[in-house]
Amino acid sequence: MAEKLPKLAKANLTALVVDDNSVNQSIHHKLLDRLGIQNDIVCNGKEAVDAHSSGRNYDLILMDMDMPIMNGIQATKRLREMGISCKIAGVTTRADEEEKKEFMDAGLNDFQEKPLTISKLISILQNLELYIVKT
Amino acid sequence: MEKRQFRDYTISLYHQGFLDDQFTELKKLQDECSPDFVAEVVSLFFEDCEKLISNMARALDQTGNVDYKLVGSSVHQLKGSSSSVGAKRVKGLCVTLKECCDSQNYEGCVRCLQQVDIEYKSLKGKLQDLFNLEQQIVQAGGRIPQVDI
Numbered sequence: 001m002a003e004k005l006p007k008l009a010k011a012n013l014t015a016l017v018v019d020d021n022s023v024n025q026s027i028h029h030k031l032l033d034r035l036g037i038q039n040d041i042v043c044n045g046k047e048a049v050d051a052h053s054s055g056r057n058y059d060l061i062l063m064d065m066d067m068p069i070m071n072g073i074q075a076t077k078r079l080r081e082m083g084i085s086c087k088i089a090g091v092t093t094r095a096d097e098e099e100k101k102e103f104m105d106a107g108l109n110d111f112q113e114k115p116l117t118i119s120k121l122i123s124i125l126q127n128l129e130l131y132i133v134k135t
Numbered sequence: 136m137e138k139r140q141f142r143d144y145t146i147s148l149y150h151q152g153f154l155d156d157q158f159t160e161l162k163k164l165q166d167e168c169s170p171d172f173v174a175e176v177v178s179l180f181f182e183d184c185e186k187l188i189s190n191m192a193r194a195l196d197q198t199g200n201v202d203y204k205l206v207g208s209s210v211h212q213l214k215g216s217s218s219s220v221g222a223k224r225v226k227g228l229c230v231t232l233k234e235c236c237d238s239q240n241y242e243g244c245v246r247c248l249q250q251v252d253i254e255y256k257s258l259k260g261k262l263q264d265l266f267n268l269e270q271q272i273v274q275a276g277g278r279i280p281q282v283d284i
Contacts, residue, residue, distance in 0.1 A: 026176050030172060
């Protein structure tokens with residue numbers, strides 16, 4: 001049975017899922033879907049950068065750290081250099097403080113440890129002031 | 136009868152350590168729009184298992200010239216996806232395998248990889264049985280009960 005979830009106060013939020021793993025892509029896509037957030041999926045940091053270079057933009061990026069071709073740290077730095085100012089939340093299984101700091105320093109607005117859950121995603125949205133209002 | 140069986144079987148999978156809370160989180164995402172969500176995600180997971188275990192086995196076959204970096208990155212990925220679906224035992228074995236890989240313990244890696252292979256196949260069978268029980272309930276016109284662990 002599906003849980004009743006709070007509605008977003010801000011309508012038509014969009015997000016980009018950046019992860020090379022199909023299991024995580026599927027779960028993150030569904031989590032965002034469930035909260036009414038339209039979202040696209042790309043497989044690595046380079047595809048995230050290319051998406052923005054082609055003119056696409058999003059309210060939120062869920063950025064994995066370990067990815068081939070271009071990892072999350074490199075992609076976050078590159079997006080910030082390009083002037084992309086949207087909210088970027090790092091999501092990774094790596095909990096090492098030093099690695100977390102390196103990821104944050106690349107330009108993240110928030111960080112959550114995988115696996116993501118509904119409550120962790122809501123926490124990200126609240127931390128990033130993308131507002132949740134209970135119905 | 137089927138509902139009772141389903142409840143008991145679900146509880147046993149948690150109590151025996153096959154599944155953890157993350158599987159419960161996946162169930163929360165299943166709804167009328169995506170009634171097969173959990174089955175689809177675990178199917179992706181088992182595809183991951185097959186591919187990554189095969190990569191690691193091939194790397195370990197190169198005795199004397201094992202690419203431990205490749206084994207390490209493959210087990211890191213497998214640990215990630217097993218964690219994401221709540222496959223508790225598989226995840227635990229991945230942690231052990233990563234430790235063997237980091238210390239370049241060849242025998243340990245081979246032994247552990249065999250256990251990972253056995254464990255994911257065991258979980259696959261058990262989840263298939265669980266999904267079959269769900270189907271029986273639905274086909275009999277019933278609703279799948281929520282099971283509190």
